[in-house]
Amino acid sequence: MRIDEFFFYAALAGYLLGAFHYLLHVVTSNRRIGTVATAATLAGFAAHTVSHLCRVYALKRPPLTSPYESLSFLAWAIVLIYLAIELRYHNRIMGAFALPLAVLAGSAAAALPRRIAELAPTLQGVGLWSHVGLALFGNAAFALTFCAGLMYLMQERQLKSRHPGRLYFRLPALEFLDDIGFKSILFGFPLLTLALISGSLWAEQARGSFFTWRPREVWSVVSWLIYAGLLYARVSVGWRGRKAAILAILGFCLVLITFIGVKVVKSGQLM
Amino acid sequence: MELFVLGLSHKTAPIDVRERLAVPERELPKVLETLGEVPELAERMFFTTCNRAEVYGVAAGPLPQAVEAVRSSLERYRNLEPSALAGALYTHTAGEAARHVFRVAASLDSMVVGEPQILGQVKAAYTVARAQQATGIILSNLLEQAFHVAKRVRTETGIATAPVSIASVAVELARKIFGDLTGRTVLILGAGEMAELALRHLMDDGVRSILVANRSHERAVALAEQFHGKAVTFDTFHREMVEADIVISSTSAPHLILKKEEVQAIISERRHRPIFLIDIANPRDIDPGCNEVDNVYLYNIDDLQSVVASNLQERQREAERAEVIVDREVGVFQAWLRGLDVVPTIVSLRNRVEEIRTAELQKAMVRLGDLTAEQREAITSMTTAMINKILHQPMSELRRHAVHQDGHLYSTILRRLFGLEEKER
Numbered sequence: 043m044r045i046d047e048f049f050f051y052a053a054l055a056g057y058l059l060g061a062f063h064y065l066l067h068v069v070t071s072n073r074r075i076g077t078v079a080t081a082a083t084l085a086g087f088a089a090h091t092v093s094h095l096c097r098v099y100a101l102k103r104p105p106l107t108s109p110y111e112s113l114s115f116l117a118w119a120i121v122l123i124y125l126a127i128e129l130r131y132h133n134r135i136m137g138a139f140a141l142p143l144a145v146l147a148g149s150a151a152a153a154l155p156r157r158i159a160e161l162a163p164t165l166q167g168v169g170l171w172s173h174v175g176l177a178l179f180g181n182a183a184f185a186l187t188f189c190a191g192l193m194y195l196m197q198e199r200q201l202k203s204r205h206p207g208r209l210y211f212r213l214p215a216l217e218f219l220d221d222i223g224f225k226s227i228l229f230g231f232p233l234l235t236l237a238l239i240s241g242s243l244w245a246e247q248a249r250g251s252f253f254t255w256r257p258r259e260v261w262s263v264v265s266w267l268i269y270a271g272l273l274y275a276r277v278s279v280g281w282r283g284r285k286a287a288i289l290a291i292l293g294f295c296l297v298l299i300t301f302i303g304v305k306v307v308k309s310g311q312l313m
Numbered sequence: 314m315e316l317f318v319l320g321l322s323h324k325t326a327p328i329d330v331r332e333r334l335a336v337p338e339r340e341l342p343k344v345l346e347t348l349g350e351v352p353e354l355a356e357r358m359f360f361t362t363c364n365r366a367e368v369y370g371v372a373a374g375p376l377p378q379a380v381e382a383v384r385s386s387l388e389r390y391r392n393l394e395p396s397a398l399a400g401a402l403y404t405h406t407a408g409e410a411a412r413h414v415f416r417v418a419a420s421l422d423s424m425v426v427g428e429p430q431i432l433g434q435v436k437a438a439y440t441v442a443r444a445q446q447a448t449g450i451i452l453s454n455l456l457e458q459a460f461h462v463a464k465r466v467r468t469e470t471g472i473a474t475a476p477v478s479i480a481s482v483a484v485e486l487a488r489k490i491f492g493d494l495t496g497r498t499v500l501i502l503g504a505g506e507m508a509e510l511a512l513r514h515l516m517d518d519g520v521r522s523i524l525v526a527n528r529s530h531e532r533a534v535a536l537a538e539q540f541h542g543k544a545v546t547f548d549t550f551h552r553e554m555v556e557a558d559i560v561i562s563s564t565s566a567p568h569l570i571l572k573k574e575e576v577q578a579i580i581s582e583r584r585h586r587p588i589f590l591i592d593i594a595n596p597r598d599i600d601p602g603c604n605e606v607d608n609v610y611l612y613n614i615d616d617l618q619s620v621v622a623s624n625l626q627e628r629q630r631e632a633e634r635a636e637v638i639v640d641r642e643v644g645v646f647q648a649w650l651r652g653l654d655v656v657p658t659i660v661s662l663r664n665r666v667e668e669i670r671t672a673e674l675q676k677a678m679v680r681l682g683d684l685t686a687e688q689r690e691a692i693t694s695m696t697t698a699m700i701n702k703i704l705h706q707p708m709s710e711l712r713r714h715a716v717h718q719d720g721h722l723y724s725t726i727l728r729r730l731f732g733l734e735e736k737e738r
Contacts, residue, residue, distance in 0.1 A: 071471040201489060202604060204616040205623065211474050215492035216587060280584025283608045 046100065049093035050114060054148045056086020057121065061145050064137035068212050076134045083121060083141060090118045106174040113151035115175075116301075117144045119182030123229075127186065127222065133214055136222070139189035169244040177237035177262075181297050183230030184269070188294035190223035191287035198284055220282055223290055231269050238266055261300035268293040314355060315376045316451055316650070318410040319383055319402060320367025323424050326401035333397055334366035334387065341441045347390045349447060353379035356449040358442040358456070360417075362434050364424050369414060371451045380404055411455060411646045415639045418459035419466040420473070427472040427628045432463045454649065462642045469638060472631040475624035480510040482620045483591050483612070484518055487559055490589050490610055495519030500557035502526050502550060503564030504536055507593050507614075511561055512540060524557060526550040528564065554579045554588065561591045562598040573602040576609055583608075593617070648716040655715040658724045659708060661733045666700050 063079030066072075094115070097105040105111040124140040127133075193213055200210040213219075241262070242252040253259060272289045275281035321331060336344055341359060348357045348368065356371035368387070372379030384402065388395060405413045416422045418435045439456045442448050448456070466472060476485045484494075491497055497520050501508055504527055512523065523542030527533035530544065537544040545553050551571075554560060564570060571590070580588065585608050592599040592613040604611040612620075674696055678689070707727065714723045727733070 070469075071474065073468045197489065201486070201610050204604070204612060205619060206486075206489075207623075208627070210489065211471060211627075213489075215488060216490050218492040221492075280586070282585050283587065285607070 044096075044100075046093045046096035049089045049096060051152070053086045053090035053093060053118075054145070054152060056082050056084075056089060057117070057141055057145045057148055060086060060137065061141035064134060064141050067134055068138045071212065079134060079137055079141075080128065083125065083137065087118070087121050087125060090114075090121070094118065104171045104175065106171050106178070108154070110151050110154040112174060112178060112301075113147050113154065116178050116182055116185075117147035117151065119179050120144045120147065120185045123182055123186050123226070131218070131222075133218075135212055135214055136186075136189055136193065139192060140186060143185050143189065169240060169247065173237050173240040173244055176233045176240065180230040180233035180237055181301065183226045183233065184290075184294050184297055187223050187226040187230065187290045190219045190226065191290040191294075194219040194223065194287040195284065195291075198287075216283070220286065223287060224276065224282075227269055227273060227290065231273060234266055234269065238262060258300060261296060265293055265296040265300060268296060314451065314653075315372045315379075316407055316410045316455065317370055317372060317376060317380055318367055318405040318413050319370065319380055320360075320365060321398065321401040321403065322365035322367070322422065324422070325403055326398075330398065330401045331364070331366065333391060333393055334361070335363065336361050336366070338437065341438065342445060344390065345442060345445050345447050347386060348383065349445070351379075351382045351386050353382040356452045357383075357447045358438060358452055360435060360438040362431065365417070365422075367417075369410070369452060369455070371449065376406060407650070408643055408647045411458075411650075412639060412643045414455055414459050415462045415642055415646075416636075418456075418463040419635060419639065420463070421466070421632055421635055421639065425477055426632050427475075427477075429473055432460070435459065435463075451650070451653070455646065458642060458646055462639060465638050465642075466635040470631045470634045472628055472635055474631075475627045477621055477624050477628065479507065479593075479614070479617045479621060480514045482617050482624065483511045483561075484514040486610070486612060486620075487515065487589050488518065490587055491558060493519070496521070497558045498522040498524065498556050499559040499561065500524045500526065500545075500550065500553050501536065501542075502547075502560065502562040502570070502598065503528075503566075503594065504532055505563040505593070508561045508563040509536075511591065511593075515559065516540070520559070524553050526553070528566075551575060551579065555582050557588070558586070559589045559591070561593065563592075563594045564598055565594070566598060567596060569598060569600050571599045571603065573600045573606065576600075576603045576606050580606055580608055591617075651717070651720045652712070652715040654721060655711050655724045658727055658733065659711065662708075662727060662731055663704070665731055665733060666704060670696050670700055 060079050060083035063075050063082060067076040067079055094105055097111070106115060120140060121144045124137065124144070127136060194216060196209060197213040197216055197219065200206045200213070201216070241259075245254065245259075246252045268289060272281075272286060272293065276286060321334060323331070336359070341361075344359045345357065348354060348359060348370075351357075353373055354370050355373040358369040360367045360369065368383050370379065370383060384398070385395075387393075388397065413422070418432055420427050420429065420431045423431055435456070439448070443453070476482045487494060487497075494515065495518075497515075499512065499515055499520050499522070501512060501523065512520075516523075523537070523540050524545050525533045525537040525540075525542050526545050526547045527536070528547050530546065533544040533547070536542070562571070576588075576590075587608040587610065590599055590603060590609065590611040592611065595614065597613055599611060599613070601611065601613070603609050674693065677692070678684070681692075684692075711723050711727065714720050
């Protein structure tokens, strides 16, 4: 096993342990379990960072090209943004939603070939890497929007039912979740926009056309439109809460289709 | 040296019996002084709330006499008939006493399980007892561990998270909708005790902007003055709802004063910012259909009451998890207590051997006659080293076994073997 793989598996183990304890923390409301969850996640994140650095050192380029690398980077970015939220708001409940997502992305990455392949010249260069990096970071932010949206819908259901159960006590306030959802879109949207721009610039350079109607490109634009619409509706007529949460969930599902449906399934040919 | 608890609580005594032992806080030192005159008592602490009065004690001699002495001392102090407390008092000893103290401090024995005040009250009583040097090693350790148990229960279970009164449930709901309540606006429609209580709770949570509307404008003005709020005219309260985040309605109107369509219009004017409607009027003020509107949360008095009921159940469930923690901590305390049992044995064994050593050393010195200071020193340190080495193994074995159930057995055998019994007791 190469050193970067070892650290990757260590990271995955850390995330798995973190996800398990975050879920347990929601059920038991035991603060010690929460501390264990954070510690495991932090350790996993550190190992993951080391794994990326090892790969950068071995490849002499950012690890952003193969499907394995992309998924691994996505998991890393999700954990990074989640940890930032946890540290900022001192609330661990979102970990029970975000960490399983990171584990999912990480396990999907683990299932993919990790060998270091020679790249075609068209798949190299700062243009493509910045496009992929921006898109992945944007998608990670939308993963958090997705979590916040899911939690919002659950909490809203609890409150509307007028017989709030155990989840009600564990989930944060609606306005807090709405705020996190909005902020994570505000963070992810410019990244996605820049990713689309740099992607089309790269396409123009590599293929001679800004937009070629490939499914991946179409889906990317559709998800961009959803998030743009969401932001617009919020700013103009104050669309928030339930509808915003549903749209955010929908948007992320599209992101997943773009990602898995188009990228991983056709993993032989990258773009 | 046995630990015991003697007391009565809401579980064993009605209020008129509890009153007979209730003591205001400033009188605590006096009670402790009185208990200090009981010779059967080695350590003591008195603890009282409106629901309980208890003595935590350590008997100097046999336990039953100590308990009896404390009881009659209390009766004398309050000038009670010997039968006044009959049937109301309970006694716990050893491990059960520790369990009782832990449960009290962790609010598991409270009338409202999980209420947070009791821990502070126990701490205050302990501080008073310590200031009088009424507590010794056993009670100090017991109470310190009780505080630790209470903290564990608080952090490891959700026993105190669910509010159990109508007003606090309403505030908790508001917090789950809005998060931070500072800077939120509340609108009071009508007046009433319940509305005022809920308002006070909201103000404790940082709500400062208060609007009051009443059919009688004078009453609105009076109420607004009381809470540093603003009186608004009743006929235009719909307009105020664009700004108000929380509406508490308790008018005596015979019909609905707020309909679904009106709320729909208000919510879009609010740009879909959520609004929390609390209808505590009977008959109801607000159309129940309002809850179907997005970003509107409507609770009436029955809803709030059912939340209170389910929260009480929730606390009960969490209390069962807390009992597991208490169980484990009682085990820890008992092990410590048993460890304490062997301390006298260790001390008397040391003393006994030391006696022999000094006596024999003296004899030897006389027989040896003239010796230099160095030679004397060498002989003395040799004898000390010898007994230390011989005693080391049995002492550490005894300490190791002390925390187990059969600890006293080792202690007894050691006392027999070295004939410590006759000398010490």
